Amino acid sequence: MSKKIVIVGGVAGGATAAARLRRMNEEDEIVVLEKGEYISFANCGLPYYIGGVITNRDALLVQTVEGMSKKFNLDIRNLSEATSIDREKKTITVTKVETGETYEESYDYAILSPGARPIVPPFEGLEEAENVFTLRNIPDTDQIKAWVDERKPHHAVVIGGGFIGLEMAENLAERGIHVQLVELSDQVMAPVDREMAGYLHEELQNNGVELILQDGVDAFLDRGKKVKLNSGKELVSDMTIMSIGVRPESELAKDAGLTLGERGGIVVDEHLKTSDASIYALGDAVEVKDYIQNTPTMVPLAWPANRQGRLVADHIHGKNVSYNGTLGTAVAKIFDLTVASTGNNEKTLRRLGVNYEAVHVHPASNATYYPGGAAIALKLLFDPETGQIFGAQAVGRKGVEKRIDVIATAIKGKLTVEDLPDLELSYAPPYSSAKDPVNVAGYAALNIIEGEAEIVHHHEIDDIVREGGTLIDVREPEEFESGNIVGAINIPLGALRNRLEDLPKNKPIHVHCQVGLRGYLATRILKNNGFRAINLSGGYKTYSTATK
Amino acid sequence: MSKKIVIVGGVAGGATAAARLRRMNEEDEIVVLEKGEYISFANCGLPYYIGGVITNRDALLVQTVEGMSKKFNLDIRNLSEATSIDREKKTITVTKVETGETYEESYDYAILSPGARPIVPPFEGLEEAENVFTLRNIPDTDQIKAWVDERKPHHAVVIGGGFIGLEMAENLAERGIHVQLVELSDQVMAPVDREMAGYLHEELQNNGVELILQDGVDAFLDRGKKVKLNSGKELVSDMTIMSIGVRPESELAKDAGLTLGERGGIVVDEHLKTSDASIYALGDAVEVKDYIQNTPTMVPLAWPANRQGRLVADHIHGKNVSYNGTLGTAVAKIFDLTVASTGNNEKTLRRLGVNYEAVHVHPASNATYYPGGAAIALKLLFDPETGQIFGAQAVGRKGVEKRIDVIATAIKGKLTVEDLPDLELSYAPPYSSAKDPVNVAGYAALNIIEGEAEIVHHHEIDDIVREGGTLIDVREPEEFESGNIVGAINIPLGALRNRLEDLPKNKPIHVHCQVGLRGYLATRILKNNGFRAINLSGGYKTYSTATK
Numbered sequence A, B: 001m002s003k004k005i006v007i008v009g010g011v012a013g014g015a016t017a018a019a020r021l022r023r024m025n026e027e028d029e030i031v032v033l034e035k036g037e038y039i040s041f042a043n044c045g046l047p048y049y050i051g052g053v054i055t056n057r058d059a060l061l062v063q064t065v066e067g068m069s070k071k072f073n074l075d076i077r078n079l080s081e082a083t084s085i086d087r088e089k090k091t092i093t094v095t096k097v098e099t100g101e102t103y104e105e106s107y108d109y110a111i112l113s114p115g116a117r118p119i120v121p122p123f124e125g126l127e128e129a130e131n132v133f134t135l136r137n138i139p140d141t142d143q144i145k146a147w148v149d150e151r152k153p154h155h156a157v158v159i160g161g162g163f164i165g166l167e168m169a170e171n172l173a174e175r176g177i178h179v180q181l182v183e184l185s186d187q188v189m190a191p192v193d194r195e196m197a198g199y200l201h202e203e204l205q206n207n208g209v210e211l212i213l214q215d216g217v218d219a220f221l222d223r224g225k226k227v228k229l230n231s232g233k234e235l236v237s238d239m240t241i242m243s244i245g246v247r248p249e250s251e252l253a254k255d256a257g258l259t260l261g262e263r264g265g266i267v268v269d270e271h272l273k274t275s276d277a278s279i280y281a282l283g284d285a286v287e288v289k290d291y292i293q294n295t296p297t298m299v300p301l302a303w304p305a306n307r308q309g310r311l312v313a314d315h316i317h318g319k320n321v322s323y324n325g326t327l328g329t330a331v332a333k334i335f336d337l338t339v340a341s342t343g344n345n346e347k348t349l350r351r352l353g354v355n356y357e358a359v360h361v362h363p364a365s366n367a368t369y370y371p372g373g374a375a376i377a378l379k380l381l382f383d384p385e386t387g388q389i390f391g392a393q394a395v396g397r398k399g400v401e402k403r404i405d406v407i408a409t410a411i412k413g414k415l416t417v418e419d420l421p422d423l424e425l426s427y428a429p430p431y432s433s434a435k436d437p438v439n440v441a442g443y444a445a446l447n448i449i450e451g452e453a454e455i456v457h458h459h460e461i462d463d464i465v466r467e468g469g470t471l472i473d474v475r476e477p478e479e480f481e482s483g484n485i486v487g488a489i490n491i492p493l494g495a496l497r498n499r500l501e502d503l504p505k506n507k508p509i510h511v512h513c514q515v516g517l518r519g520y521l522a523t524r525i526l527k528n529n530g531f532r533a534i535n536l537s538g539g540y541k542t543y544s545t546a547t548k
């Protein structure tokens, strides 16, 4: 018996569900309601079109209403907003956006993939401002692009250092605009930890983006031409992008009495069913489980929306499938840098009170003797008891997302840090080293678990030295001269075996080098000579970046 | 109690074992015997130094005898060949290469990492030839480079299309030399299957390398200035590289009575112990287990040598570690292409009589609307009953090795094709798509396992059509015109629903498109309309490349 399925939202999750539904069945009536003009567009490409990296606007329209309707034999209705659901009658009220006309559409199953909208607090002066934009869809993009093309702004303010804010900062800067990026917290790119964000801060500044951290908008003055910050600072703005996050578009679900989570996400079970068995929900609008901790969370990214869209279609067609939670694997390009992460970060683990350990390593993306190799700052978070991998973060110029994808896969395979050295990854000089960076991170973590290595972290070492701890910098004198940690004594690694008598046996000796490798070698020499030796994880590089 | 450990071979496996042994213990006496002048050099970088991509010769010397001796407090003896082992006395006879002097060195443990040497059959005329080279170490490299720099050869012949042969062909071509590559089999790069090698053949030819397949050396004429092939063809050669494979350097082990495998590799247990409990062996010289099939195999690559070197050191120090077999994950750069693979290929599975299925997909490396995206030809081999992943191969211009590394990790995590769609991989337009190519390969495979899709392969379709089968090409007319499969009928996907009455219901309908995606969509339409529909896996692209 054929079914009638009504989908609310025609972009990532909705369009994917529609396509798979049709592939599963030719007879079902499939209606797609999209309140906007466009369906199935490339949300993620929008900043790059504004920046001129993508030049063809049509390329953003992955499918058109007409093309997709025909290809998948769908009843796609754009400019059609689902304004209420009568769950008892199993009907949805549709309002035609252009005319305000309404009608009822019945369903056997409804699928909600309404996404999330940019958060816009009611700042003073916002209503009068003409030059404040948010970016979600094609019309937003057209507006921003027209403003840039026609008004030729000199100064742009981007509010919020999440990935959309960062991409907009980059793309506006690439168009020659002076960008000031305002971020309430002490770092951009919340998915990574503070010391990893240091690399991003540096890259942004090196590319002319002015960073204003730990500050936020207080008000818009002069029709938006001035942005007043909480600190009292006033920024001149020819255009302002508001990108401080998104909020699930869950009013429809809420009004229909479906259960919402604390932060407003639609609550779904493992089959992506809402509290009404005939209504599924997915994508940015839903609350998901954190894959590692099983706690509720919201991850507004395209992979989950696409994955869930297909799962919903399959579940409707009787397949026993479920969604197992979201790792939050993510990547962004920040000028020449790539930043990527998967799983839990240290902030989350600390907040949840989880017992964790972290290692920082800085291996090269590929053989250092082959041109183009560049260091990857790689942070691995794990359970020091069981070796369970909690998450990883990486920043660098090459091969960054590969290592995060490998670790994301390892997590899904329930591999522990003990297995990471055993990952047999492809090697030739243009691509990696005989020990891949992921292997190296695994070795470093395993040494801790096995008690072969002891470490302290960048945020602990100053206190240790201040309280009288011994810290040896095992780098070469030139390296020491060019910047060092207050209180460190310079004994190059090569000289260490001859200087053992000079070192105190009755207290731990802290050691560091530039990236952690020589420091580790030093701790091995010391340990095997009867000292307790502790290495600064990630070395001077992590230490010095943490405050950038 | 301190031990004395003698290591034979001072490069990848040997040097790694030595370094880890010292990290484990400061007291042990560690002797490294290396018959060559250099230790710890970058074998894998040698072709690129000849090609001028790596310009600094010193960069190839990862460690020097002096530097490494000091750094790790090792007794490293270069130009010192281990010429025999007295297992009863536990001594090794060392011959000084320069003088022929010999002496005995005792050991508690011996570690053999002698590697493998290039195979050089006793071809007629080889002894008289002055311009025939093999490439294994620094002196070989110096010789070849000097020949290129000084003699300025115009014509080079490379014998053997394995990865060293391919890298040499590329690097010589990059230096402006006309290269003819001779390969006995019908394809280069044996780890991938024939249809995947087609992309490489094309790339080589597009870059001026002349391919001579299914032919081999018969003799060298005129002091090597002519290379006569089995076919009778004679090639003019100013220089010839012999790269037809390597053979384990296991004579020392054999003479000492250690067990060797059928193909001459030293047999070791899971702890890398030889048949003598005091002697370990590793690297290119040993026989390993195929990770997937558990059959004996030999994989002369740097990752296994490095991994095993560390494991041997750990096992000597009482850690309960073992080596779990080799997947053979590999990658090579062929001009602008990358080719990578992991696990078993189809040739192997067929030879072993394993029940397998293969899918070919061609997803883009990253969002097609973002500049620089390029198709990846991705082949996935799996068990159609259990979903076990046997192996994968990929060729393309971008992001190729990332997907193979992800699949290699999935295999180590015992994930099945059913899990591949669930891999949450990082996505932003410069890096991937919302469905990563690995997800897509997983979907395609899963559809087969679940009976949602039926496929035939590039090598089957001609016979099917010849025997009267129906084949529909669902591409657009322009695509059809520009090259098609004999006997195919062109019905574009968009017109298919309207043409159903024209199709026979009583026999299977074969379908193909350019890469497999539209063909799959067509089969879904047909299947859901009561036809039996079978898609050509990988579409016209795989079909047409298979004969290139």
Ligand SMILES: Cc1cc2nc3c(=O)[nH]c(=O)nc-3n(C[C@H](O)[C@H](O)[C@H](O)COP(=O)(O)OP(=O)(O)OC[C@H]3O[C@@H](n4cnc5c(N)ncnc54)[C@H](O)[C@@H]3O)c2cc1C
Binding pocket: A008, A009, A010, A011, A012, A013, A014, A033, A034, A035, A036, A043, A044, A045, A046, A047, A080, A081, A082, A083, A113, A114, A115, A116, A135, A136, A137, A164, A249, A252, A282, A283, A284, A285, A300, A301, A302, A303, A305, B427, B428, B429
């Ligand atoms: C600028 C930008 C860049 C991004 N970059 C990335 C990236 O690089 N990587 C990544 O993983 N993710 C990225 N994302 C996020 C990604 O696009 C989203 O996670 C994904 O699109 C969510 O899919 P969805 O189906 O839940 O919502 P959407 O794709 O937003 O689709 C929801 C649709 O539903 C419609 N709708 C809402 N309510 C109704 C209603 N009542 N009636 C009818 N229609 C309704 C909306 O108009 C909207 O078109 C980016 C997003 C933006 C805005």
Ligand SMILES: Cc1cc2nc3c(=O)[nH]c(=O)nc-3n(C[C@H](O)[C@H](O)[C@H](O)COP(=O)(O)OP(=O)(O)OC[C@H]3O[C@@H](n4cnc5c(N)ncnc54)[C@H](O)[C@@H]3O)c2cc1C
Binding pocket: A427, A428, A429, B008, B009, B010, B011, B012, B013, B014, B033, B034, B035, B036, B043, B044, B045, B046, B047, B080, B081, B082, B083, B113, B114, B115, B116, B135, B136, B137, B164, B249, B252, B282, B283, B284, B285, B300, B301, B302, B303, B305
């Ligand atoms: C040109 C080239 C390119 C390569 N490219 C790649 C690549 O891109 N990726 C990859 O994974 N692998 C590559 N490899 C393979 C990789 O280098 C080897 O797998 C790895 O070096 C094997 O390590 P091993 O310790 O077993 O042997 P080796 O590194 O070869 O070391 C063995 C050493 O033992 C010495 N020795 C032998 N017998 C004796 C004896 N009796 N006494 C004293 N010394 C002895 C030899 O002189 C030799 O120096 C390449 C190899 C070559 C030659």
Ligand SMILES: CC(C)(COP(=O)(O)OP(=O)(O)OC[C@H]1O[C@@H](n2cnc3c(N)ncnc32)[C@H](O)[C@@H]1OP(=O)(O)O)[C@@H](O)C(=O)NCCC(=O)NCCS
Binding pocket: A010, A011, A012, A013, A015, A016, A019, A020, A023, A039, A040, A041, A042, A043, A044, A045, A062, A063, A302, A306, A310, B360, B361, B362, B434, B435, B440, B443, B444, B447, B515, B516, B517, B520, B538
């Ligand atoms: C365009 C859109 C509707 C596509 O949905 P889709 O049809 O599910 O996705 P694809 O075109 O990638 O096709 C995937 C299907 O083809 C199959 N496939 C892909 N390549 C194949 C091949 N070579 N051989 C066989 N099958 C193949 C897959 O198995 C899958 O089918 P299945 O789900 O039935 O298993 C949807 O992704 C969309 O709207 N995207 C734009 C919005 C968006 O995602 N925004 C966020 C990111 S910018």
Ligand SMILES: CC(C)(COP(=O)(O)OP(=O)(O)OC[C@H]1O[C@@H](n2cnc3c(N)ncnc32)[C@H](O)[C@@H]1OP(=O)(O)O)[C@@H](O)C(=O)NCCC(=O)NCCS
Binding pocket: A360, A361, A362, A434, A435, A440, A443, A444, A447, A515, A516, A517, A520, A538, B010, B011, B012, B013, B015, B016, B019, B020, B023, B039, B040, B041, B042, B043, B044, B045, B062, B063, B302, B306, B310
């Ligand atoms: C140079 C060579 C001797 C290095 O051996 P190595 O010391 O084991 O390797 P590395 O320098 O990568 O150091 C790795 C060690 O540092 C540790 N390490 C690396 N980065 C670290 C960091 N940031 N913090 C803490 N520890 C770190 C690793 O855990 C590992 O130690 P472990 O094995 O005790 O766990 C060996 O690899 C070699 O000879 N290479 C050249 C030959 C070759 O491999 N050829 C084939 C490829 S071209």
